[in-house]
Amino acid sequence: MKLSNKVIGYLFLSICAIISIFPFYWMVVSMTNTSSDVTRGKLLPGGHFIENLKNLLQTVDLVPALTNSAIIAVATTVLSLLIASLAGYGFEIYRSKAKDIVFNILLLSMMIPFAALMVPLFRMFGSITPVLPFIGIDTLSAVVLPTITTAFLIFFFRQSTKMFPKEILEAGRIDGLKEIGIFFRIYVPTMKTTYAAAAIITFMASWNNYLWPLVVLQSPENQTIPLLISNLGSSYSPDYGMIMMAIVIATMPTAIIFFFMQKHFVAGMMGSVK
Amino acid sequence: MxxxxxxxxxxxxxxxxxxxxxxxxxxxxxxxxxxxxxxxxxxxxxxxxxxxxxxxxxxxxxxxxxxxxVGFENYIRLFQDPVFLTTVKNTVIYLIIQVPVMILLALFLSVVLNNKTLKWKGFFRTAIFLPCVTSLVAYSVVFKYLFAPDGIVNMTLMKINLVSEPVQWLTDPFWAKITIILAITWRWTGYNMIFYLSALQNVDQSIYEAAKIDGASAIQQFFKITIPMLKPIILFTSITSTIGTLQLFDEVMNITAGGPGNSTMTISQYIYNLSFKYTPDFGYAATVSYAIVILIVIFSIIQFKAGGEKK
Incomplete structure:
Protein backbone atom coordinates (compact mmCIF):
# COMPACT_ATOMS: atom_id res chain seq x y z
CA MET A 1 0.00 0.00 0.00
CA LYS A 2 2.77 2.36 0.90
CA LEU A 3 4.47 1.76 -2.41
CA SER A 4 1.30 2.41 -4.40
CA ASN A 5 0.78 5.65 -2.49
CA LYS A 6 4.27 6.66 -3.46
CA VAL A 7 3.70 5.84 -7.12
CA ILE A 8 0.48 7.86 -7.13
CA GLY A 9 2.34 10.74 -5.49
CA TYR A 10 5.09 10.78 -8.11
CA LEU A 11 2.56 10.42 -10.91
CA PHE A 12 0.49 13.32 -9.59
CA LEU A 13 3.56 15.53 -9.19
CA SER A 14 4.89 14.58 -12.62
CA ILE A 15 1.61 15.40 -14.34
CA CYS A 16 1.38 18.75 -12.56
CA ALA A 17 5.01 19.53 -13.35
CA ILE A 18 4.53 18.68 -17.04
CA ILE A 19 1.40 20.83 -17.27
CA SER A 20 3.25 23.68 -15.55
CA ILE A 21 6.30 23.48 -17.77
CA PHE A 22 4.72 22.63 -21.11
CA PRO A 23 3.57 26.17 -22.05
CA PHE A 24 7.13 27.38 -21.41
CA TYR A 25 8.59 24.62 -23.54
CA TRP A 26 6.09 25.38 -26.29
CA MET A 27 6.88 29.10 -26.16
CA VAL A 28 10.62 28.54 -26.44
CA VAL A 29 10.35 25.89 -29.16
CA SER A 30 7.81 27.91 -31.15
CA MET A 31 10.03 30.96 -31.24
CA THR A 32 12.44 28.94 -33.38
CA ASN A 33 9.77 27.70 -35.79
CA THR A 34 7.77 29.20 -38.63
CA SER A 35 4.16 30.09 -38.05
CA SER A 36 2.93 27.14 -40.13
CA ASP A 37 5.19 24.74 -38.22
CA VAL A 38 3.62 25.98 -35.00
CA THR A 39 0.08 25.46 -36.32
CA ARG A 40 1.03 21.97 -37.47
CA GLY A 41 1.93 21.21 -33.88
CA LYS A 42 5.69 20.93 -34.23
CA LEU A 43 7.22 20.41 -30.81
CA LEU A 44 10.91 20.31 -31.73
CA PRO A 45 13.24 23.28 -32.11
CA GLY A 46 13.60 24.61 -35.64
CA GLY A 47 16.00 26.94 -37.40
CA HIS A 48 13.94 30.10 -37.70
CA PHE A 49 15.08 31.90 -34.59
CA ILE A 50 16.94 34.69 -36.39
CA GLU A 51 14.17 35.11 -38.94
CA ASN A 52 11.49 35.44 -36.23
CA LEU A 53 13.62 37.94 -34.34
CA LYS A 54 14.15 40.00 -37.51
CA ASN A 55 10.44 39.92 -38.28
CA LEU A 56 9.59 41.00 -34.77
CA LEU A 57 12.00 43.94 -34.84
CA GLN A 58 10.59 45.03 -38.21
CA THR A 59 6.91 44.63 -37.35
CA VAL A 60 6.77 46.25 -33.94
CA ASP A 61 8.72 48.85 -31.96
CA LEU A 62 10.16 46.29 -29.59
CA VAL A 63 13.14 48.26 -28.32
CA PRO A 64 11.17 51.44 -27.44
CA ALA A 65 8.57 49.30 -25.66
CA LEU A 66 11.28 47.50 -23.70
CA THR A 67 12.84 50.85 -22.82
CA ASN A 68 9.51 52.29 -21.67
CA SER A 69 8.75 49.27 -19.55
CA ALA A 70 12.23 49.35 -18.04
CA ILE A 71 12.03 53.08 -17.22
CA ILE A 72 8.61 52.63 -15.63
CA ALA A 73 9.59 49.53 -13.67
CA VAL A 74 12.88 50.96 -12.36
CA ALA A 75 11.34 54.32 -11.41
CA THR A 76 8.40 52.61 -9.71
CA THR A 77 10.67 50.24 -7.80
CA VAL A 78 13.04 52.92 -6.52
CA LEU A 79 10.28 55.31 -5.47
CA SER A 80 8.06 52.59 -3.98
CA LEU A 81 10.85 51.17 -1.87
CA LEU A 82 11.83 54.57 -0.55
CA ILE A 83 8.29 55.68 0.27
CA ALA A 84 7.09 52.37 1.69
CA SER A 85 10.16 51.67 3.80
CA LEU A 86 10.14 55.17 5.31
CA ALA A 87 6.48 54.66 6.19
CA GLY A 88 6.83 51.09 7.44
CA TYR A 89 9.76 52.17 9.61
CA GLY A 90 7.87 55.24 10.84
CA PHE A 91 4.74 53.33 11.77
CA GLU A 92 6.72 50.77 13.75
CA ILE A 93 9.51 52.79 15.36
CA TYR A 94 7.51 55.91 16.23
CA ARG A 95 4.47 53.91 17.14
CA SER A 96 1.51 55.80 18.55
CA LYS A 97 -2.24 55.31 18.80
CA ALA A 98 -2.96 57.94 16.18
CA LYS A 99 -0.45 56.42 13.78
CA ASP A 100 -1.91 52.97 14.25
CA ILE A 101 -5.30 54.34 13.25
CA VAL A 102 -3.79 55.92 10.14
CA PHE A 103 -2.02 52.66 9.37
CA ASN A 104 -5.27 50.69 9.57
CA ILE A 105 -6.99 53.19 7.31
CA LEU A 106 -4.16 52.80 4.80
CA LEU A 107 -4.59 49.01 4.94
CA LEU A 108 -8.22 49.45 3.87
CA SER A 109 -6.91 50.64 0.50
CA MET A 110 -5.84 47.03 -0.20
CA MET A 111 -9.51 46.17 -0.57
CA ILE A 112 -10.03 48.75 -3.31
CA PRO A 113 -9.90 47.06 -6.71
CA PHE A 114 -7.98 48.88 -9.40
CA ALA A 115 -10.95 48.62 -11.73
CA ALA A 116 -12.83 50.91 -9.37
CA LEU A 117 -9.99 53.43 -9.37
CA MET A 118 -9.25 53.60 -13.05
CA VAL A 119 -12.12 55.87 -14.10
CA PRO A 120 -11.65 58.54 -11.41
CA LEU A 121 -7.86 58.31 -11.85
CA PHE A 122 -8.21 58.76 -15.58
CA ARG A 123 -10.33 61.86 -15.00
CA MET A 124 -7.88 63.16 -12.40
CA PHE A 125 -4.96 62.83 -14.79
CA GLY A 126 -7.13 64.23 -17.57
CA SER A 127 -7.82 67.37 -15.58
CA ILE A 128 -4.16 68.00 -14.69
CA THR A 129 -2.95 67.37 -18.26
CA PRO A 130 -3.46 71.01 -19.42
CA VAL A 131 -1.68 72.38 -16.32
CA LEU A 132 1.11 69.83 -15.92
CA PRO A 133 1.42 68.08 -19.29
CA PHE A 134 4.55 66.18 -18.21
CA ILE A 135 2.61 64.11 -15.68
CA GLY A 136 -0.69 64.10 -17.60
CA ILE A 137 -2.42 61.53 -19.79
CA ASP A 138 -0.12 59.62 -22.15
CA THR A 139 3.08 60.12 -20.18
CA LEU A 140 5.22 57.52 -18.45
CA SER A 141 4.97 59.52 -15.21
CA ALA A 142 1.20 59.05 -15.23
CA VAL A 143 1.79 55.29 -15.29
CA VAL A 144 4.24 55.48 -12.39
CA LEU A 145 2.53 57.93 -10.02
CA PRO A 146 -0.57 56.02 -8.87
CA THR A 147 1.38 52.78 -8.44
CA ILE A 148 4.29 53.91 -6.27
CA THR A 149 2.48 53.66 -2.96
CA THR A 150 0.84 50.41 -1.95
CA ALA A 151 -0.42 49.62 1.50
CA PHE A 152 0.87 46.10 0.99
CA LEU A 153 4.48 47.26 0.73
CA ILE A 154 4.14 49.52 3.77
CA PHE A 155 2.73 46.56 5.67
CA PHE A 156 5.58 44.39 4.38
CA PHE A 157 8.21 46.84 5.66
CA ARG A 158 6.43 47.33 8.96
CA GLN A 159 6.33 43.57 9.55
CA SER A 160 10.06 43.27 8.82
CA THR A 161 10.83 46.25 11.06
CA LYS A 162 9.27 44.33 13.97
CA MET A 163 12.28 41.99 13.86
CA PHE A 164 14.74 44.87 13.69
CA PRO A 165 16.95 45.14 16.80
CA LYS A 166 15.90 48.46 18.31
CA GLU A 167 19.07 48.76 20.46
CA ILE A 168 21.05 49.57 17.35
CA LEU A 169 18.85 52.64 16.83
CA GLU A 170 19.56 53.76 20.41
CA ALA A 171 23.27 53.29 19.75
CA GLY A 172 22.94 55.48 16.68
CA ARG A 173 21.16 58.17 18.67
CA ILE A 174 23.87 58.19 21.31
CA ASP A 175 26.40 58.54 18.50
CA GLY A 176 24.64 61.75 17.58
CA LEU A 177 22.98 60.62 14.38
CA LYS A 178 19.81 62.45 13.34
CA GLU A 179 16.66 60.34 13.09
CA ILE A 180 16.74 60.39 9.30
CA GLY A 181 20.45 59.52 9.45
CA ILE A 182 19.67 56.49 11.57
CA PHE A 183 17.20 55.38 8.91
CA PHE A 184 19.56 55.74 5.96
CA ARG A 185 22.84 54.75 7.61
CA ILE A 186 21.71 51.99 9.96
CA TYR A 187 18.28 50.70 8.99
CA VAL A 188 18.64 50.56 5.20
CA PRO A 189 21.99 48.69 5.17
CA THR A 190 20.79 46.10 7.71
CA MET A 191 17.52 45.42 5.89
CA LYS A 192 19.07 44.47 2.55
CA THR A 193 17.11 41.21 2.20
CA THR A 194 13.80 42.92 2.90
CA TYR A 195 14.61 45.53 0.27
CA ALA A 196 15.60 42.81 -2.20
CA ALA A 197 12.33 40.95 -1.73
CA ALA A 198 10.31 44.16 -1.94
CA ALA A 199 12.21 45.24 -5.06
CA ILE A 200 11.42 41.97 -6.79
CA ILE A 201 7.68 42.07 -6.17
CA THR A 202 7.46 45.73 -7.12
CA PHE A 203 9.55 45.37 -10.25
CA MET A 204 7.53 42.37 -11.42
CA ALA A 205 4.18 44.00 -10.74
CA SER A 206 5.26 47.09 -12.62
CA TRP A 207 6.88 45.24 -15.54
CA ASN A 208 3.70 43.20 -16.01
CA ASN A 209 1.14 45.93 -15.30
CA TYR A 210 -1.48 46.03 -18.02
CA LEU A 211 -4.75 47.74 -17.13
CA TRP A 212 -3.56 51.19 -16.05
CA PRO A 213 -1.03 51.62 -18.91
CA LEU A 214 -3.77 50.48 -21.28
CA VAL A 215 -6.00 53.25 -19.96
CA VAL A 216 -3.52 56.07 -19.61
CA LEU A 217 -1.07 55.55 -22.48
CA GLN A 218 -2.28 56.39 -25.94
CA SER A 219 0.48 57.09 -28.42
CA PRO A 220 2.35 54.11 -29.89
CA GLU A 221 5.75 55.48 -28.87
CA ASN A 222 4.72 55.22 -25.20
CA GLN A 223 3.67 51.60 -25.49
CA THR A 224 4.87 49.19 -22.81
CA ILE A 225 5.69 45.49 -23.26
CA PRO A 226 2.35 44.07 -22.03
CA LEU A 227 0.47 46.43 -24.35
CA LEU A 228 2.67 45.35 -27.26
CA ILE A 229 2.12 41.64 -26.50
CA SER A 230 -1.60 42.17 -26.13
CA ASN A 231 -1.76 43.94 -29.50
CA LEU A 232 0.24 41.19 -31.18
CA GLY A 233 -1.99 38.57 -29.60
CA SER A 234 -5.16 40.12 -30.95
CA SER A 235 -4.01 40.23 -34.57
CA TYR A 236 -6.20 38.30 -37.01
CA SER A 237 -3.47 36.42 -38.84
CA PRO A 238 -0.91 35.89 -36.10
CA ASP A 239 2.68 34.99 -36.92
CA TYR A 240 3.07 32.49 -34.09
CA GLY A 241 6.83 32.15 -34.25
CA MET A 242 7.30 35.90 -34.05
CA ILE A 243 4.74 36.38 -31.26
CA MET A 244 6.35 33.65 -29.17
CA MET A 245 9.67 35.43 -29.64
CA ALA A 246 8.10 38.59 -28.22
CA ILE A 247 6.57 36.68 -25.30
CA VAL A 248 9.84 34.96 -24.44
CA ILE A 249 11.68 38.29 -24.51
CA ALA A 250 9.00 39.86 -22.30
CA THR A 251 9.25 37.01 -19.79
CA MET A 252 13.06 37.02 -19.67
CA PRO A 253 13.57 39.72 -17.01
CA THR A 254 11.23 38.12 -14.48
CA ALA A 255 12.51 34.62 -15.28
CA ILE A 256 16.10 35.76 -14.74
CA ILE A 257 15.18 37.38 -11.43
CA PHE A 258 13.44 34.18 -10.43
CA PHE A 259 16.31 31.85 -11.23
CA PHE A 260 19.05 33.98 -9.74
CA MET A 261 17.24 35.26 -6.70
CA GLN A 262 14.86 32.43 -5.92
CA LYS A 263 15.16 32.88 -2.18
CA HIS A 264 14.31 36.59 -2.24
CA PHE A 265 11.70 35.99 -4.90
CA VAL A 266 9.79 33.56 -2.73
CA ALA A 267 10.32 35.74 0.33
CA GLY A 268 8.80 38.65 -1.57
CA MET A 269 5.84 36.63 -2.74
CA MET A 270 5.15 35.51 0.80
CA GLY A 271 5.99 38.80 2.42
CA SER A 272 2.57 39.39 3.82
CA VAL A 273 2.47 36.33 6.07
CA LYS A 274 4.62 36.32 9.11
CA MET B 1 26.92 47.71 10.44
CA VAL B 70 -29.27 61.99 -11.88
CA GLY B 71 -29.80 60.76 -8.33
CA PHE B 72 -30.14 57.02 -7.96
CA GLU B 73 -30.83 56.43 -11.66
CA ASN B 74 -27.51 54.62 -12.21
CA TYR B 75 -28.17 52.28 -9.31
CA ILE B 76 -31.63 51.46 -10.66
CA ARG B 77 -30.13 50.90 -14.09
CA LEU B 78 -27.54 48.57 -12.55
CA PHE B 79 -30.12 46.02 -11.47
CA GLN B 80 -31.91 46.13 -14.81
CA ASP B 81 -28.77 45.96 -16.92
CA PRO B 82 -28.52 42.45 -18.44
CA VAL B 83 -24.84 42.90 -19.31
CA PHE B 84 -23.96 43.90 -15.77
CA LEU B 85 -25.89 40.96 -14.35
CA THR B 86 -24.11 38.62 -16.80
CA THR B 87 -20.70 39.96 -15.77
CA VAL B 88 -21.55 39.48 -12.08
CA LYS B 89 -22.72 35.95 -12.82
CA ASN B 90 -19.54 35.17 -14.79
CA THR B 91 -17.27 36.61 -12.11
CA VAL B 92 -19.03 34.68 -9.36
CA ILE B 93 -18.84 31.46 -11.42
CA TYR B 94 -15.08 31.92 -11.83
CA LEU B 95 -14.84 32.58 -8.14
CA ILE B 96 -16.82 29.71 -6.72
CA ILE B 97 -15.35 27.12 -9.08
CA GLN B 98 -11.78 28.30 -9.56
CA VAL B 99 -10.79 29.35 -6.03
CA PRO B 100 -11.78 26.09 -4.24
CA VAL B 101 -10.36 23.89 -7.02
CA MET B 102 -7.08 25.76 -6.99
CA ILE B 103 -6.78 25.81 -3.21
CA LEU B 104 -7.48 22.08 -2.92
CA LEU B 105 -5.02 21.31 -5.70
CA ALA B 106 -2.38 23.50 -4.07
CA LEU B 107 -3.00 21.81 -0.71
CA PHE B 108 -2.65 18.32 -2.21
CA LEU B 109 0.54 19.33 -3.96
CA SER B 110 2.04 20.81 -0.82
CA VAL B 111 1.19 17.71 1.24
CA VAL B 112 2.75 15.40 -1.35
CA LEU B 113 5.79 17.65 -1.64
CA ASN B 114 6.18 17.85 2.12
CA ASN B 115 6.97 14.13 2.27
CA LYS B 116 10.45 13.73 3.72
CA THR B 117 11.37 10.73 1.59
CA LEU B 118 10.37 12.35 -1.70
CA LYS B 119 13.06 12.63 -4.36
CA TRP B 120 13.52 15.55 -6.81
CA LYS B 121 11.55 17.73 -4.41
CA GLY B 122 13.31 20.89 -5.55
CA PHE B 123 12.61 20.16 -9.18
CA PHE B 124 8.90 19.56 -8.65
CA ARG B 125 8.54 22.62 -6.47
CA THR B 126 10.32 24.89 -8.94
CA ALA B 127 8.42 23.46 -11.91
CA ILE B 128 5.02 23.97 -10.31
CA PHE B 129 5.93 27.44 -9.10
CA LEU B 130 7.30 28.48 -12.51
CA PRO B 131 4.00 29.82 -13.96
CA CYS B 132 4.27 32.67 -11.44
CA VAL B 133 7.09 34.28 -13.39
CA THR B 134 4.92 34.94 -16.43
CA SER B 135 3.10 38.19 -16.94
CA LEU B 136 -0.67 37.86 -17.02
CA VAL B 137 -0.84 39.20 -20.55
CA ALA B 138 1.91 36.93 -21.86
CA TYR B 139 0.51 33.70 -20.47
CA SER B 140 -2.99 34.68 -21.58
CA VAL B 141 -1.84 35.02 -25.17
CA VAL B 142 -0.03 31.66 -24.93
CA PHE B 143 -3.19 30.02 -23.56
CA LYS B 144 -5.28 31.55 -26.29
CA TYR B 145 -3.08 29.85 -28.88
CA LEU B 146 -2.81 26.56 -26.98
CA PHE B 147 -6.62 26.37 -26.78
CA ALA B 148 -7.29 27.54 -30.34
CA PRO B 149 -9.60 25.26 -32.42
CA ASP B 150 -6.52 23.86 -34.19
CA GLY B 151 -4.24 24.36 -31.18
CA ILE B 152 -2.06 21.86 -29.35
CA VAL B 153 -4.69 21.04 -26.74
CA ASN B 154 -7.31 19.99 -29.28
CA MET B 155 -4.68 18.18 -31.35
CA THR B 156 -3.61 16.14 -28.32
CA LEU B 157 -7.16 15.39 -27.20
CA MET B 158 -8.03 14.14 -30.69
CA LYS B 159 -4.85 12.10 -30.98
CA ILE B 160 -5.61 10.20 -27.80
CA ASN B 161 -9.23 9.83 -28.96
CA LEU B 162 -10.69 11.67 -26.02
CA VAL B 163 -12.78 13.84 -28.36
CA SER B 164 -13.75 13.24 -31.96
CA GLU B 165 -13.90 16.86 -33.05
CA PRO B 166 -12.15 20.00 -31.76
CA VAL B 167 -13.56 21.43 -28.53
CA GLN B 168 -14.57 25.06 -29.04
CA TRP B 169 -12.44 26.26 -26.13
CA LEU B 170 -12.69 29.91 -27.05
CA THR B 171 -15.97 30.29 -28.90
CA ASP B 172 -18.43 28.17 -26.93
CA PRO B 173 -19.92 30.04 -23.93
CA PHE B 174 -19.45 27.05 -21.60
CA TRP B 175 -15.99 25.95 -22.73
CA ALA B 176 -14.71 29.51 -22.88
CA LYS B 177 -15.40 29.87 -19.15
CA ILE B 178 -13.60 26.56 -18.55
CA THR B 179 -10.61 27.84 -20.51
CA ILE B 180 -10.43 30.97 -18.36
CA ILE B 181 -10.68 28.86 -15.20
CA LEU B 182 -7.96 26.46 -16.41
CA ALA B 183 -5.72 29.38 -17.28
CA ILE B 184 -6.03 31.08 -13.89
CA THR B 185 -5.54 27.76 -12.13
CA TRP B 186 -2.36 27.13 -14.12
CA ARG B 187 -0.99 30.55 -13.23
CA TRP B 188 -1.78 30.66 -9.50
CA THR B 189 -1.72 27.10 -8.07
CA GLY B 190 2.04 27.10 -7.53
CA TYR B 191 1.84 30.49 -5.88
CA ASN B 192 -0.64 29.24 -3.28
CA MET B 193 1.27 25.99 -2.89
CA ILE B 194 4.36 27.87 -1.67
CA PHE B 195 2.34 29.38 1.17
CA TYR B 196 1.05 25.98 2.28
CA LEU B 197 4.48 24.37 1.99
CA SER B 198 6.05 26.87 4.32
CA ALA B 199 3.14 26.53 6.76
CA LEU B 200 3.43 22.75 6.68
CA GLN B 201 7.06 22.96 7.67
CA ASN B 202 5.91 24.38 11.00
CA VAL B 203 3.46 21.56 11.66
CA ASP B 204 4.74 19.10 14.24
CA GLN B 205 5.33 15.77 12.49
CA SER B 206 4.52 13.80 15.66
CA ILE B 207 0.82 14.63 15.19
CA TYR B 208 0.90 12.61 11.98
CA GLU B 209 2.82 9.80 13.66
CA ALA B 210 0.16 9.62 16.35
CA ALA B 211 -2.60 9.64 13.76
CA LYS B 212 -0.89 6.80 11.88
CA ILE B 213 -0.69 4.73 15.04
CA ASP B 214 -4.41 5.37 15.58
CA GLY B 215 -4.97 4.00 12.10
CA ALA B 216 -5.93 7.21 10.28
CA SER B 217 -5.72 6.91 6.49
CA ALA B 218 -3.84 9.44 4.37
CA ILE B 219 -7.11 11.04 3.33
CA GLN B 220 -8.35 11.26 6.91
CA GLN B 221 -5.03 12.83 7.91
CA PHE B 222 -5.42 15.38 5.14
CA PHE B 223 -8.92 16.48 6.12
CA LYS B 224 -8.65 16.02 9.88
CA ILE B 225 -5.13 17.31 10.52
CA THR B 226 -3.63 19.18 7.60
CA ILE B 227 -6.60 21.38 6.70
CA PRO B 228 -7.41 22.41 10.29
CA MET B 229 -3.74 23.12 11.00
CA LEU B 230 -3.42 25.31 7.93
CA LYS B 231 -6.72 27.11 8.45
CA PRO B 232 -5.29 30.62 8.95
CA ILE B 233 -3.14 30.43 5.83
CA ILE B 234 -5.97 28.88 3.82
CA LEU B 235 -8.14 31.78 4.90
CA PHE B 236 -5.46 34.26 3.88
CA THR B 237 -4.93 32.71 0.45
CA SER B 238 -8.63 32.36 -0.23
CA ILE B 239 -9.21 36.03 0.55
CA THR B 240 -6.31 37.07 -1.69
CA SER B 241 -7.55 34.80 -4.48
CA THR B 242 -11.10 36.06 -4.08
CA ILE B 243 -10.06 39.68 -4.33
CA GLY B 244 -7.90 38.79 -7.33
CA THR B 245 -10.64 36.89 -9.10
CA LEU B 246 -13.23 39.60 -8.51
CA GLN B 247 -10.86 41.98 -10.32
CA LEU B 248 -10.11 39.58 -13.15
CA PHE B 249 -9.27 41.54 -16.30
CA ASP B 250 -6.01 40.73 -18.11
CA GLU B 251 -6.82 37.07 -18.82
CA VAL B 252 -10.35 37.58 -20.09
CA MET B 253 -9.31 40.57 -22.16
CA ASN B 254 -6.51 38.64 -23.86
CA ILE B 255 -7.90 35.10 -24.10
CA THR B 256 -11.50 35.62 -25.15
CA ALA B 257 -11.93 39.43 -25.12
CA GLY B 258 -15.08 38.77 -23.08
CA GLY B 259 -16.67 36.71 -25.84
CA PRO B 260 -18.45 34.82 -27.22
CA GLY B 261 -21.17 37.40 -26.75
CA ASN B 262 -20.56 38.56 -23.20
CA SER B 263 -20.27 35.05 -21.85
CA THR B 264 -16.80 35.40 -20.29
CA MET B 265 -16.84 39.13 -19.58
CA THR B 266 -15.94 40.15 -16.03
CA ILE B 267 -17.07 43.18 -14.04
CA SER B 268 -13.68 44.86 -14.43
CA GLN B 269 -13.82 44.44 -18.16
CA TYR B 270 -17.33 45.87 -18.25
CA ILE B 271 -16.12 48.94 -16.38
CA TYR B 272 -13.29 49.27 -18.90
CA ASN B 273 -15.67 48.90 -21.82
CA LEU B 274 -18.18 51.38 -20.38
CA SER B 275 -15.45 53.96 -19.91
CA PHE B 276 -13.12 53.48 -22.82
CA LYS B 277 -14.65 51.25 -25.46
CA TYR B 278 -18.31 52.15 -25.80
CA THR B 279 -19.47 55.78 -25.73
CA PRO B 280 -17.88 56.75 -22.43
CA ASP B 281 -20.31 56.84 -19.54
CA PHE B 282 -18.06 57.53 -16.56
CA GLY B 283 -20.97 57.98 -14.17
CA TYR B 284 -22.42 54.57 -14.76
CA ALA B 285 -18.95 52.99 -14.85
CA ALA B 286 -18.35 54.43 -11.38
CA THR B 287 -21.61 52.86 -10.20
CA VAL B 288 -20.44 49.47 -11.50
CA SER B 289 -17.10 50.07 -9.73
CA TYR B 290 -18.87 50.27 -6.42
CA ALA B 291 -20.51 46.95 -7.18
CA ILE B 292 -17.05 45.30 -7.19
CA VAL B 293 -16.05 47.05 -4.00
CA ILE B 294 -19.23 45.83 -2.30
CA LEU B 295 -18.73 42.28 -3.61
CA ILE B 296 -15.15 42.24 -2.28
CA VAL B 297 -16.32 43.39 1.13
CA ILE B 298 -19.15 40.81 1.20
CA PHE B 299 -16.94 37.89 0.15
CA SER B 300 -14.18 38.86 2.56
CA ILE B 301 -16.66 39.02 5.44
CA ILE B 302 -18.14 35.63 4.47
CA GLN B 303 -14.68 34.06 4.41
CA PHE B 304 -13.68 35.62 7.70
CA LYS B 305 -16.89 34.34 9.29
CA ALA B 306 -16.48 30.88 7.77
CA GLY B 307 -12.78 30.53 8.48
CA GLY B 308 -12.12 32.27 11.71
CA GLU B 309 -14.92 31.55 14.19
CA LYS B 310 -12.62 30.43 16.95
CA LYS B 311 -9.71 32.79 16.79
Missing part, protein backbone atom coordinates in the same frame (compact mmCIF):
# COMPACT_ATOMS: atom_id res chain seq x y z
CA UNK B 2 28.50 51.05 9.99
CA UNK B 3 27.78 53.02 13.08
CA UNK B 4 29.99 56.08 12.88
CA UNK B 5 32.50 56.26 15.70
CA UNK B 6 31.92 59.70 17.08
CA UNK B 7 31.68 58.78 20.69
CA UNK B 8 34.63 60.75 22.04
CA UNK B 9 34.89 61.47 25.77
CA UNK B 10 34.55 65.24 25.28
CA UNK B 11 31.28 64.65 23.50
CA UNK B 12 29.91 62.68 26.39
CA UNK B 13 30.99 65.41 28.80
CA UNK B 14 29.32 68.18 26.82
CA UNK B 15 25.99 66.48 26.67
CA UNK B 16 23.41 69.22 26.11
CA UNK B 17 21.21 70.08 29.05
CA UNK B 18 17.90 68.22 28.84
CA UNK B 19 15.33 70.33 27.11
CA UNK B 20 11.78 70.71 28.38
CA UNK B 21 10.07 67.37 27.94
CA UNK B 22 7.07 68.75 26.08
CA UNK B 23 8.86 70.31 23.15
CA UNK B 24 11.04 67.24 22.84
CA UNK B 25 7.99 65.05 22.70
CA UNK B 26 6.45 67.37 20.11
CA UNK B 27 9.63 67.20 18.05
CA UNK B 28 9.67 63.41 18.26
CA UNK B 29 6.04 63.25 17.22
CA UNK B 30 6.73 65.49 14.26
CA UNK B 31 9.67 63.35 13.19
CA UNK B 32 7.51 60.23 13.46
CA UNK B 33 4.76 61.74 11.38
CA UNK B 34 7.17 63.02 8.76
CA UNK B 35 8.33 59.43 8.13
CA UNK B 36 4.80 58.29 7.30
CA UNK B 37 3.53 61.51 5.71
CA UNK B 38 4.47 60.97 2.07
CA UNK B 39 3.02 57.46 1.90
CA UNK B 40 -0.17 58.44 3.71
CA UNK B 41 -0.64 61.46 1.49
CA UNK B 42 -0.09 59.48 -1.71
CA UNK B 43 -2.50 56.73 -0.68
CA UNK B 44 -5.02 59.44 0.13
CA UNK B 45 -4.56 61.03 -3.29
CA UNK B 46 -4.46 57.88 -5.38
CA UNK B 47 -6.87 55.57 -3.51
CA UNK B 48 -9.28 57.39 -1.19
CA UNK B 49 -9.78 60.61 -3.12
CA UNK B 50 -10.63 58.70 -6.35
CA UNK B 51 -13.08 56.53 -4.40
CA UNK B 52 -14.84 59.67 -3.17
CA UNK B 53 -14.83 60.98 -6.74
CA UNK B 54 -16.27 57.67 -7.93
CA UNK B 55 -19.01 57.90 -5.32
CA UNK B 56 -19.98 61.35 -6.56
CA UNK B 57 -19.75 60.22 -10.18
CA UNK B 58 -21.98 57.24 -9.48
CA UNK B 59 -24.86 59.70 -9.02
CA UNK B 60 -24.08 61.41 -12.31
CA UNK B 61 -24.62 60.54 -15.93
CA UNK B 62 -23.65 61.85 -19.35
CA UNK B 63 -21.12 61.22 -22.06
CA UNK B 64 -17.45 61.96 -21.52
CA UNK B 65 -16.82 64.94 -19.27
CA UNK B 66 -20.33 66.42 -19.40
CA UNK B 67 -21.82 64.85 -16.31
CA UNK B 68 -25.00 65.93 -14.57
CA UNK B 69 -26.66 64.66 -11.40
Missing amino acids: NIPEKLGPEKLAKKPAPRPARSLRLKNTLIGWSFVAVASLLIGIFYFYPMVQALIMSFQSGTGVNLSF
